[in-house]
Amino acid sequence: MGSPVRRLLRARLRTILIISGAAAAVLTLGAFALVKNDGPAKTTRVAQTEPKATEPLPDEPRAEPTRAARRGTRSPEPSRKKTRTPKSKSDAKAGQGPKPKARKKKKRKVLKSGSCEASYYWQGQMTASGERFDPSDLTAAHKTLPMGSKVRVTNKNNDRSVTVRINDRGPFVSGRCLDLSRAAMKKVRGTGSGVIPVRYEVLARG
Template sequence: MGNSGKHRPKSRLRLILVASGVAVAMLAAGAAALFVSSGSPESARASQALPQPAEPQATVPMADPPRATPTRASRGQHRTDKPVRKPTVAPSAAPTKAKKRPEPKKTPKARVLSSGSCEASYYWEGQMTASGERFDPSELTAAHKTLPMGSKVRVTNKNNGKSVTVRINDRGPYVGGRCLDLSKAAMAQVGGTGSGVVPVRYEVLART
């Protein structure tokens, strides 16, 4: 009975400490609750009063530019999407002056030494001529009684006006009224092979 009285002050002290601790804890809890409850409405009101930041708008991706229609690839070539460039036209050069064409040289007219009229015949048999060369009926030659060998004579058919220039390389003809015996080719040029004998005008030309 005497020992129990000694331990009472210590037990009371412990009880006071525990009670005070519980009280402090309750005060702290109440203050925290009060802070939370008082802060929520005011913070909500403050958040409503303050301007809200604009929501970021979703960026719309820009559409790609229209692409040129690809050309149809030919055989052995790759298809390309590159646009075909039009060839640039070079500015036209200044017009050049047209060159004057050289005028054709005029053949000088042969000088006529003598002239006359008679009848002309023709022959075509192959034979030796008086000049020593063999007669060729396809060449433009003729026979005359007195003109020098190699003389040039222009013969014109009076019936049609056709002319031919022949070279004298033989003698003849020895028939009255005839002064020239033409080769067959020469007579064909003046159009007299059908009749065989034609009236002609002859002009002895100067040698050039």
């Protein structure tokens, strides 16, 4: 009894070993086949992912053929380097030119000066010079100065000055030497009081 059972077991064990060996061989061959087949697939994928080389754009048509196309010799292109000629000091000075001189204000020579009181008037009338009195002009009346004389009048209360032209006679009141137009009195801010102390300077005689 023992001997046939052992034989059967040995036979089955051999069958299992043969089957398992065959299966292992098949798996090994399959793995090698997969490895071999994977190489070309990878190269195919890499080739698909690589960017295609851009084809050169065709040259645009030219309006006129170049000299080379007409079998002519092409002249050498001029160099783009610019040569600067050094400027002499005399040229630089000539380019600058003379500087304009600042004009100095000429001070008028004072021919006569003094102090007195001044009033103003605004009624429209004929002046002693023969012209119509205009209260908006910078004019004044004086007893003796020639017609057309220029007089600078300064208000002693605020040091404001105005230059007037003598075109009338007056004022005929004691202590007053000038009768200003309303515009002239406004320049020295004296219309509020009517009569102001002034300093006068004769700049030109008419």
